[in-house]
Every structure is written in structure tokens, then in C-alpha cells.
Amino acid sequence: MSGYIPTIGLEVHCELKTETKLFCSCRNTFGSEPNTNTCPVCAGHPGVLPVINRKAVEYTVKAGSAIGCRISRYSKWDRKNYFYPDLPKAWQTSQYDLPLCIGGEVKIKVNGEEKTIRLNRIHLEEDAGKLVHGAGTTAVDYNRCGVPLMECVTEPDMHSADEAVAFLEELASIFRFAGVSDCRMQEGSIRADVNLSLSKPGEPLGTRTETKNLNSFRSVRRAIEAEIRRQTEVLESGGKIVQETRRFDDATGEGYGMRSKEDAQDYRYFPEPDLMPVVLSDDDIARICADLPELAGKRRQRYTSELGLSEYDAEQLTSDPALADLFDGAVSAGANAKKAANYVMSEIMRKGKTAGEDGIVVGISGLQLAQLLELVDKGEINLVTSRDVLNKIWLTDMSAGAAVDALGLRQNNDAGEIEKLVRDIVAANPGPAADYRNGNEKVLSFFVGQLMKATKGKTNPKIAGDLIRKVLSE
Amino acid sequence: MSMDITELTLGGLVAAMEAGEVSSVEATEATLKKIEEKKDLGAYVTVCGDSAMSAAKAADKARAEGKKSPLLGVPVAVKDNICTEGIRTTCASKFLENYIPPYDAFVVRKLKAAGAVIVGKANMDEFAMGSGSEYSAFFRVKNAIDPTRVAGGSSGGSACAVASYQAYASLGSDTGGSIRQPAAFNGVVGLKPTYSAVSRNGLIAFASSLDQIGPMARTVADCRTVYDVIKGHDAGDSTSYAGDVDKGDTFTSLKGRRIGVAKEFFPKELNGEIRAAIDKALAFYESEGAEIVETSIGSFDMALACYYILSSAEASSNLSRYDGVKYGRRAEGCVNLEDIYYKSRTEFFGAEVKRRIMLGNFVLSSGYYDAFYLRASKARTLIKKDFESALSGCDALICPTAPTTAYKAGMSADDPSAAYLGDIFTVPVNIAGLPALSVKCGEDADKLPIGMQLIGKPYCESTLMSLAEIYEKGGER
Incomplete structure (x- = not known):
């Protein structure tokens, strides 16, 4: 054993699921034909000016208050200047010294032990485009340019890949429940940079490296493990860690250095003169947060303590906000909690999963589910025929009773x-x-x-x- | 008819068209002919003959159908840093030599909606950086009064076009004096509005926190007509003022009006002829019933440095998008990405633009930011406060627009920092975000026009125009 303790801090980028982009009215959507969701503003034409999407500010405020950040009454925009073909203005509009959200924390559980990870800040910024490399040429797709992005910066509070991944999972769950981001890794809607250093217990932190742009929880885990191995080997053999920016190659499972501190870019930040500062009153913040839904952690607690569900059931039901909403809807429409939980975890999860590749598709409302369970309860239908009823009402607003009649499934109880x-x-x-x-x-x-x-x-x-x-x- | 209709004022042309004496097609044809005759002055980068003629025909048809709008059928020029959809907009730079904007600037939409006929895109200093319109990448603008002299800048083309009857009015842009100084050098009226009173949407940015679009014309009344068309809120410009942009007064009597004179604008070494001309104008105002009050702008000495730091910093960022990747020109023979950036920016930016980009990058760079950019930002706050307090006791400040009249072409190339001194009376106004107007107040021994600058309170353009109009009618021209 080397005896080194890794210290890890994360910078997490989450795309907000607003209808439109941060500074123009182009659609914010994934998977369109290249350069179809663009306009002179997001393509950085001469003479264009940005206009802030208020929804993006509201979503960030919601996200921040969901993790207990202090919401800034006054925050401003800054230009981060650098040249790259995916950045058409040659600056990224971001927030440098006065971000929208300050502080905050996320509770995680690793190996049964609870831990608190502190956040330093959340700020709002715009995404860049995407380079598409072809045979001997490179093209640029500007569709993603100007998509609103929250950057969440943690304190260096994590000490293992498990903790980092648990943090990311919990953060993604919070943002999904808050309704501000889908946090879909495969669409790049959540990405992370890992800052990592090693030190011996009781000694000051070592030199850190930053591994950029990891776009799956799996590559975060592998990149951290690889970087711990690499730094340990360097230190064990008497070497020194160089402060540098690194990349992680998913194919080889190896990281490699990109640029060292000496040739670090000077971003020449300065206040964005084309945008007014964001000024929020207490009333604004109260209004924005009024419809902030109950988050996964709170719901789990409520399910176990008030509804008498097991920890496992509570965990399953809160794995996706749509499932939890369905369950809560059914219970408030009068369904028995245990029976509703069982039905959601068996029938709904099975059916929802096959319907969509990304997360769960929930095709009925809480009221429809409560009606369905009532019919089973009363003996009007049985669990086996309930599947036919579920298929009939899925993605419609038909009531379970009407479906039973339409299918002629009503049991004879006379x-x-x-x-x-x-x-x-x-x-x-x-x-x-x-x-x-x-x-x-x-x-x-x-x-x-x-x-x-x-x-x-x-x-x-x-x-x-x-x-x-x-x-x-x- | 022996009268040259291009020499009518804008107001005169509109009246003649209303009376059915002249058509827009005639006025436009005459203007295009004048542009061809005076091509040598270099006022235009692009002349839009075909689109102008069809706009003129449409205007005549609309007028025949009873339509009325303030600029219906009036030939105007637009500075070549203001985007016109489908019409090349170059900023007088090789970089944008082939750039055709996919959209109209807010002010161009306003001009078109008011029926204006855009006859061409006015020449200028490259990216509006300069005070002589000698830094156009294509050809310099000559002074309309004496072609051996500079037209002033950066809106030299807009001023020259109006002064030499190649347009009835024009739009310029003013970041540190670029409307007022060429107006003074060519003997026309130029208004730099309050920052945020006119949308910058579609103005190709030089220094975003200082840039303003404004009108230039041969009379104050014509200037007012154009200003009334272009001013006002635009949801597409976040810095655009959503409140009342008409906080000033309109008046014909000077009774009860106070005019401020800040001593810093009259340094000992000020050219005697210019001082005498301004003194004469002040005496006129006093004789007409205005009170002249002495005041001071204590932070005046900081303004020039503050301006060159802030404007260059913003310019270095604003001009980074010209990288040879997306639009505009790309250098030949590039082997990789860095080559595209390096060769394109080396080849297509002129020396003055490069100088400002380097200065801007320097003042923003890590280790120098606090000493330059941050201090300049603090100086800006002081300058604003000084103007606020000076203007609290009067309706307007009066001073020279420029320390000299139009100088001989080729002189500014030797010493760029001496050329920067020519902006000394105009840049403080942009830093403070205030409205200011330049109107002719006499001539020097070489018959070159002298410009008087009137500086007002925020959104009090009409006060400045009333003061200028009273002078225009009764003072020495």
C-alpha cells in the first residue's frame, strides 16, 4: 500500500432543458441535422447582440436552491476569451467573479456511510459547438452553440472514485427532480472535469491535475482510478506531479497530458458589456422556487417514515422523477401505498423501460393508476388481466374502468x-x-x-x- | 429646372415631394449621379444603385397612395459598419470585404420602415478605429471642403457624403467622437445620442460599452428627423433603454437657459481661432438670454487614457471572431488551424486595428488587468460623476468638438499617439454615456469649418438640438 490519499474536486457541466438557447431563440434540442438550430446570434455573426433567456436563469436558481446554495441578488456576465473553431465569437459568455449561486451541499451515501460534499458555486454559461472530423477535413456543427449550461464546482471533498460517482448520481437526481436538466450522459447533457491530487495523511495537498470533459459516470470512475494509479507510480518512483490539463481516452483506459500550467491559456476575462447584470429580488427568488418539486431524498424519507415502505422500495421509486410522480399521484388519488409501490416497481417499470431507451417512460397518470388498482382491489379484474387494461390506457387519458368495459374484461361477481x-x-x-x-x-x-x-x-x-x-x- | 435637387435639405426634399414637385426617383437618380461625379472623395465603399432605385419607385408609389412617413423617398447613406441584409458590409476592412450580412440592423429596419432610400454604404476607418478615415483598407475619404485634408473619422464617409450632397442625411457611429469630429471637419451637424438611446443591434461592434449610432445631416432639423426615426427601445439589445428617451425640452427662446463652460475643455494651448469661434458662439447665446456658468470636469485628464484602455480591451475581444474560420476572408495556403488564425489576421487587419488589438489584449492580460482595465473602470465612474455634477447646474456644456480643424492627409500616420490627442474633447462624452452634438460655428483662416460641441444630460437630445437650432438660425455659420 502506498498510503496516499486522493483528494478530488469536480466541475460538472449540466445542460439546462430550456426550450430555447441562452442568448437567442434557437431551439435547444439534441440530435438535429448539423447547423439547423442556428441563427446569426449563436453563429457569432458581426453586429449581433445577446438577449438573456430568463428561463435559464430561473432553472439555475431552482437548481441552486435545491442544493441549498445562496442565490445571488446581483450577478453578472463575463467574457472568457479564447480561440477555437467551435466558439464562433471567440469568447464564451460565462460568469467569473459573481456567479448566480454560491455554496450549497449534496449528501451522498457510500458503503452505508453518509457524507456531505460541499459546492463552491454554480454559474450559468453558454455551450460551444462541436467539431466533426471527417476524412482529412474538419467541419463545425454550431447547433450546440449557446445551449445553456450550468457549471457546478465542488470543494475538494471527495476521496475516491466511488464518492465522485455517488456525488454525480445524486447531483443528477436532484437536477432531474428539480426539472431543470435531463442529465443524460449519452447526449452529453452532463459532463465532468476531475481535479485530483494525492497526499499522505496529515500532509498538505499535492499538486493537482485536471482531467477534462468526461462524459459518462463510467469514464469518471475509470479516469479517477487511472489517474490515482499514475500519480502513485510517479510519486513512488521519486518523481514530481506536473500541474497540467489531461484527457482520458475511453478506448485505451489511459489518460494523457494536454497542456501544462506554463502554456495555460490567459482567458482575459472582463465584464460582458452587451448584457445587463442579473438582479433578483427576494420575491423573484420565492416565485421561481415556488414550484420546485420535492426532491428524491425528501421523498425517500417520506416514503419510509410516513408511508411505511421499505428503504429498497423508496430507492426504486425515486430512481426517476417520473416514477416518483406517478406513485405520489396514485397515493394522493387514494391508492394503497404498498400496493401502488408494488405495481409501479413491477408492471410500470417493466413496461416503461421497454418503451424508451433513455430513462423511464411513464404512460399513465397517478389517477389512472389509482383507478386501475381499485378495480383489482374490488375484484373487478385480476392482476393478469390488469396488464391488458394497462396496455389499453397507456399514453391515453382513458380511465381504467372504461378500458375494462371496452375490452369486456369485467369479472362476474354475481x-x-x-x-x-x-x-x-x-x-x-x-x-x-x-x-x-x-x-x-x-x-x-x-x-x-x-x-x-x-x-x-x-x-x-x-x-x-x-x-x-x-x-x-x- | 436649373436647381440641383441634391442641394435641398432633407426637410426641403420631403416638402417638395409632398407638393409633387419632385419624385423620389428623381432625387435618387440625382443623388446617384452626384455620387458618381464625386467618386474621387471616397465617401462610399458600396453604392446600391439598383436597390435604391427600386426603393425610390416603391416610395413614389406609396406616396401616390397617400402614405406618409418622415423619410419616405429620402436618399440616405449608412456607415459601412451597420449591417444591411444582402448588401455587403465591410467595416472598410479586407477581412469583411466579402461579408454580406444575413440580417438588417435595427436602425436599418427603422430607416426602411420610415421609407428611406439607402443609396450606399459609407466609407470609414477600418472597424471605426481612427479619426481621419485614412485607415480604410480600400481608399481614404477626402474632406468635402478641401480634398487635400482628411474628412475626420471614423464616420468620414457619412460626413463627407452629406457635406458634398451625395446624401440628404446619413448614419454614423460614435465610439470616441466618430460622428462629431467628422461632422465638425466637414461643416455638418452630427449627433451622438445618449448611450442606450439607439439600439446597437446590427452595429458591428468596436467597443460595445461606448458605441452609439447617430444621425448626420446638413441642418439640425434634418438631424432631428432622422434621430426621431432611429431612437427608442429594442428588445434585441439588452443595453437598450426601456424608459422615456425624450427627457429633454424643445424651445425657441433662450430665456432661463443655462450653458456650462468647463475650463478643462479650454486649455491654454487651444488653437486661437477655435477658441475665438466658441467664445463668439457663447456671446451669441448670452445675448439671446442664456446664462453662461463656469463649471469643471476634474477628471478630464484621465479620460483619454481611460478611453484607449477600455475601448481597446473591448475591441480585442469583439474582433476575435474574425479568425478566417466562418465568414469573411481566409488567407491562402494555410496548413493547420493556427495557420488560419495567424495568416488571416496578419494579412487582413490593418496596422491601426492590430495596434488596438494588441493594446487591448495587453490591458486584459493576467497580471496587468488590475493596473489598467480595472483602474480605467474606476476612472470611468469618476468621469461620469463629474459630468453629472457639472450638468446639474446647466442645460448643456459647450466646448470645441476638436482641438483642430481638418488637417492635411497623411499626417496622422507618423505619430498615432498625437492622432489620439485629436479625440480629447469627444471621448469623455462616450465614457460618461452622454448625448452630444456638433454644429458648425464659423471657419478658420483657411475657410475650414470649426465645430462646436454641445454636451447634454442623458436622453436630453432635444435640448441640444433646440440650442443648436437657435444658433444655426441666428449665430455665425
């Missing part, structure tokens, strides 16, 4: 009617009836089968069993 059918079947099958009376219990299922066949499965199985016994025992 004892008088069932008894008449049973008497007919018993009369038609004197042999098996005699067997039963002679003590062969097994033939009971024969009669149930006959009854279900005659009624196409729509007979309440419990009532049917009781009545068959009664008639045969006469």
Missing part, C-alpha cells in the same frame, strides 16, 4: 348467476361430481376450469371456488 352456471356444469358431469363426493379434492380444479372456459375467464375465481364446493357438498 354469486346467484355463478351458482346457476355451477349447477349446470355439475349436472352435466355426474362422474367427476361423484369422485369429489368420494373424497377426491383434485377434481375441484376440473370444475373451475370448466366454469372459466364457459365464461371466458371473467368469473371471480374466489367466488367460483366457494360455490363449486358448496354445490358439490349438497
Whole structure:
């Protein structure tokens, strides 16, 4: 064992899911044809001016208050100047010394142990475009230019890849529940830079390196592990860590140096003269945060302490805001919490997962689910036929009752009617009836089968069993 | 008819068109002919004959149908740093020699909506950096009164076009005096509005916190007509003022008016002819009933340095987008990305632009920011306060527009810092964000016009125009 302790700080970039970009009215959407969501403003034409998207400010305020940041009453914009073809103005509009959100913290649980990771700040900035390398040429896609991006900077409070990943997962969950970002790694809507140094216990922190632009939780983990290995080897062999910016190659699993501190860029930050400062009153902040939904952690607590669910169930239900919203909706529409939880975790998760590749698609409302569960409860349908009902109402606003009728699935619970059918079947099958009376219990299922066949499965199985016994025992 | 209709004032032309004596097609044809005759003055980078003629026809048709609008059918010039959709907009730079904007600037939309006929794009100092319009990458602008002299700058083309009857009015832009000084050198009226009173949307930025678009014309009344068309809020410019931009007064009597004279604007070494001309104008105002009050701008000496630091800092950032990647020109024979940046920026920027970019990058660079940019920002606050307090006791300050009249061409090339001194009376106004107007107040021994500058309170352009108009009607011209 080397005895080195890694110290890790993260810079996390989350794309906000606003309708439009940060400084123009181009659509903020992923996967369009290159350079179709662009205009003179986001393409950096001469003479254009930015106009702030208030929604992006509001989303950042929401995100900040969700993790307990202090929201700045006065924040401003700055230009970060550098040349790169994906940055058409040759500066990124960002916030340098007066960010929108200051401080804040996120609680994580690693190996059963709870830890608090402090944030330094969250600021709002614009994303750059994307270089597309082809055979011997490079093209630029400006679609992503000007997409609003929150940069969340942590304090160096993490000490392992597990902690860093747990932090990222919790942060992504908070932002998803707050409704401000989808945090979809494969679309690049959440990306992280890792600052990492090694030190011996009790000694000052070592020289740090920064590994940039990691776009999956998996590569964050692998990059941290690789960098810990590399720095340990350098230090063990008597070398010195060079302060530098690094990249991580997912294919090889290795990091490599990009540029050292000596040739670090001078960004020549200065206040953006084309934008007014963001001034927020207490009322503004209260209004923005008024519709901030209850976050995953709070819901988990409520599910276990108030609704009596297990920790595991609470965890499952809060894995996605859409599932948690459905569950809460069903419970407030009168569903039994345990039954609703079970149904969400089995039927809904199964169906939702197959429908979409990215997260869960929830195709019914809490009210629809509560109605469905009520029908099962009352014995109008059973769990097996409930799947047909679910398919029928999925992605529609049809009520479960209407679906049952439309499908003709309603169970016959009329004892008088069932008894008449049973008497007919018993009369038609004197042999098996005699067997039963002679003590062969097994033939009971024969009669149930006959009854279900005659009624196409729509007979309440419990009532049917009781009545068959009664008639045969006469 | 022997009268040259290009010599009508804008107001005179509109009246003649209203009376059916002249058509816009005639006025536009005459203007285009005048532009061709005076091509040698270098006022225009691009002449838009075809689009002007169709706009003129449309204007005549609209007028025949009973439509009325303040600039209906009036031929005007637009400085070549103001974007015109489909019409090349070069900033008089090789970099943008082939740049055709995909949109109209806010002020151009306003001009078009008011019926104006844009006859061409006015020549200027490259990217509006300069005071003589000698730094155009294409050809210099000559002074309309004496072609051996400079037109002033950077809106030299806009001033020359109006002074030599190649347009009835024009738009210029003013970052440190670029409307007022060429107006003075060519003997026309130029108004730099209050910062934020006119949208900068579509003005190719030099120094965003100082740039303002404004009108230039042969009379104060014409200037007012154009200003009333272009002023006002634009949601597309975040710095545009959403409140009332008409806080000034309109008046014809000077009774009860106070005019301030700040001693810093009259240094000992000031040219005697210019001092005499301003003194005469002040005497006129006094004789007409105004009170002359002495005041002071204590921070005056900081203004020039403050201006060159702030404007160059912003310019270095604003001009970074010209990198040979997306639009404009790209140098030949580039083998990699750095080559594209390096060769294109070396080849297509002129010396003065490079000088300002280097200065701007220096004052923003790590280790120098506090000593230069930050101190200049603090100086800006002081200068603003000084003007606020000086103007609290009067309606306007009066001073020379420039320390000299139009000088001989080729003189500024030797010593750029001496050329910067020519902006000494105009830059403090941009730093303070105030409105100011230059109007002719006499001539020197060489018959060159002398400009008088009137500086006002925020959004009090009409006060300045009333004061200037009273002088124009009764004072020495």
C-alpha cells in the first residue's frame, strides 16, 4: 500500500432543458441535422447582440436552491476569451467573479456511510459547438452553440472514485427532480472535469491535475482510478506531479497530458458589456422556487417514515422523477401505498423501460393508476388481466374502468348467476361430481376450469371456488 | 429646372415631394449621379444603385397612395459598419470585404420602415478605429471642403457624403467622437445620442460599452428627423433603454437657459481661432438670454487614457471572431488551424486595428488587468460623476468638438499617439454615456469649418438640438 490519499474536486457541466438557447431563440434540442438550430446570434455573426433567456436563469436558481446554495441578488456576465473553431465569437459568455449561486451541499451515501460534499458555486454559461472530423477535413456543427449550461464546482471533498460517482448520481437526481436538466450522459447533457491530487495523511495537498470533459459516470470512475494509479507510480518512483490539463481516452483506459500550467491559456476575462447584470429580488427568488418539486431524498424519507415502505422500495421509486410522480399521484388519488409501490416497481417499470431507451417512460397518470388498482382491489379484474387494461390506457387519458368495459374484461361477481352456471356444469358431469363426493379434492380444479372456459375467464375465481364446493357438498 | 435637387435639405426634399414637385426617383437618380461625379472623395465603399432605385419607385408609389412617413423617398447613406441584409458590409476592412450580412440592423429596419432610400454604404476607418478615415483598407475619404485634408473619422464617409450632397442625411457611429469630429471637419451637424438611446443591434461592434449610432445631416432639423426615426427601445439589445428617451425640452427662446463652460475643455494651448469661434458662439447665446456658468470636469485628464484602455480591451475581444474560420476572408495556403488564425489576421487587419488589438489584449492580460482595465473602470465612474455634477447646474456644456480643424492627409500616420490627442474633447462624452452634438460655428483662416460641441444630460437630445437650432438660425455659420 502506498498510503496516499486522493483528494478530488469536480466541475460538472449540466445542460439546462430550456426550450430555447441562452442568448437567442434557437431551439435547444439534441440530435438535429448539423447547423439547423442556428441563427446569426449563436453563429457569432458581426453586429449581433445577446438577449438573456430568463428561463435559464430561473432553472439555475431552482437548481441552486435545491442544493441549498445562496442565490445571488446581483450577478453578472463575463467574457472568457479564447480561440477555437467551435466558439464562433471567440469568447464564451460565462460568469467569473459573481456567479448566480454560491455554496450549497449534496449528501451522498457510500458503503452505508453518509457524507456531505460541499459546492463552491454554480454559474450559468453558454455551450460551444462541436467539431466533426471527417476524412482529412474538419467541419463545425454550431447547433450546440449557446445551449445553456450550468457549471457546478465542488470543494475538494471527495476521496475516491466511488464518492465522485455517488456525488454525480445524486447531483443528477436532484437536477432531474428539480426539472431543470435531463442529465443524460449519452447526449452529453452532463459532463465532468476531475481535479485530483494525492497526499499522505496529515500532509498538505499535492499538486493537482485536471482531467477534462468526461462524459459518462463510467469514464469518471475509470479516469479517477487511472489517474490515482499514475500519480502513485510517479510519486513512488521519486518523481514530481506536473500541474497540467489531461484527457482520458475511453478506448485505451489511459489518460494523457494536454497542456501544462506554463502554456495555460490567459482567458482575459472582463465584464460582458452587451448584457445587463442579473438582479433578483427576494420575491423573484420565492416565485421561481415556488414550484420546485420535492426532491428524491425528501421523498425517500417520506416514503419510509410516513408511508411505511421499505428503504429498497423508496430507492426504486425515486430512481426517476417520473416514477416518483406517478406513485405520489396514485397515493394522493387514494391508492394503497404498498400496493401502488408494488405495481409501479413491477408492471410500470417493466413496461416503461421497454418503451424508451433513455430513462423511464411513464404512460399513465397517478389517477389512472389509482383507478386501475381499485378495480383489482374490488375484484373487478385480476392482476393478469390488469396488464391488458394497462396496455389499453397507456399514453391515453382513458380511465381504467372504461378500458375494462371496452375490452369486456369485467369479472362476474354475481354469486346467484355463478351458482346457476355451477349447477349446470355439475349436472352435466355426474362422474367427476361423484369422485369429489368420494373424497377426491383434485377434481375441484376440473370444475373451475370448466366454469372459466364457459365464461371466458371473467368469473371471480374466489367466488367460483366457494360455490363449486358448496354445490358439490349438497 | 436649373436647381440641383441634391442641394435641398432633407426637410426641403420631403416638402417638395409632398407638393409633387419632385419624385423620389428623381432625387435618387440625382443623388446617384452626384455620387458618381464625386467618386474621387471616397465617401462610399458600396453604392446600391439598383436597390435604391427600386426603393425610390416603391416610395413614389406609396406616396401616390397617400402614405406618409418622415423619410419616405429620402436618399440616405449608412456607415459601412451597420449591417444591411444582402448588401455587403465591410467595416472598410479586407477581412469583411466579402461579408454580406444575413440580417438588417435595427436602425436599418427603422430607416426602411420610415421609407428611406439607402443609396450606399459609407466609407470609414477600418472597424471605426481612427479619426481621419485614412485607415480604410480600400481608399481614404477626402474632406468635402478641401480634398487635400482628411474628412475626420471614423464616420468620414457619412460626413463627407452629406457635406458634398451625395446624401440628404446619413448614419454614423460614435465610439470616441466618430460622428462629431467628422461632422465638425466637414461643416455638418452630427449627433451622438445618449448611450442606450439607439439600439446597437446590427452595429458591428468596436467597443460595445461606448458605441452609439447617430444621425448626420446638413441642418439640425434634418438631424432631428432622422434621430426621431432611429431612437427608442429594442428588445434585441439588452443595453437598450426601456424608459422615456425624450427627457429633454424643445424651445425657441433662450430665456432661463443655462450653458456650462468647463475650463478643462479650454486649455491654454487651444488653437486661437477655435477658441475665438466658441467664445463668439457663447456671446451669441448670452445675448439671446442664456446664462453662461463656469463649471469643471476634474477628471478630464484621465479620460483619454481611460478611453484607449477600455475601448481597446473591448475591441480585442469583439474582433476575435474574425479568425478566417466562418465568414469573411481566409488567407491562402494555410496548413493547420493556427495557420488560419495567424495568416488571416496578419494579412487582413490593418496596422491601426492590430495596434488596438494588441493594446487591448495587453490591458486584459493576467497580471496587468488590475493596473489598467480595472483602474480605467474606476476612472470611468469618476468621469461620469463629474459630468453629472457639472450638468446639474446647466442645460448643456459647450466646448470645441476638436482641438483642430481638418488637417492635411497623411499626417496622422507618423505619430498615432498625437492622432489620439485629436479625440480629447469627444471621448469623455462616450465614457460618461452622454448625448452630444456638433454644429458648425464659423471657419478658420483657411475657410475650414470649426465645430462646436454641445454636451447634454442623458436622453436630453432635444435640448441640444433646440440650442443648436437657435444658433444655426441666428449665430455665425
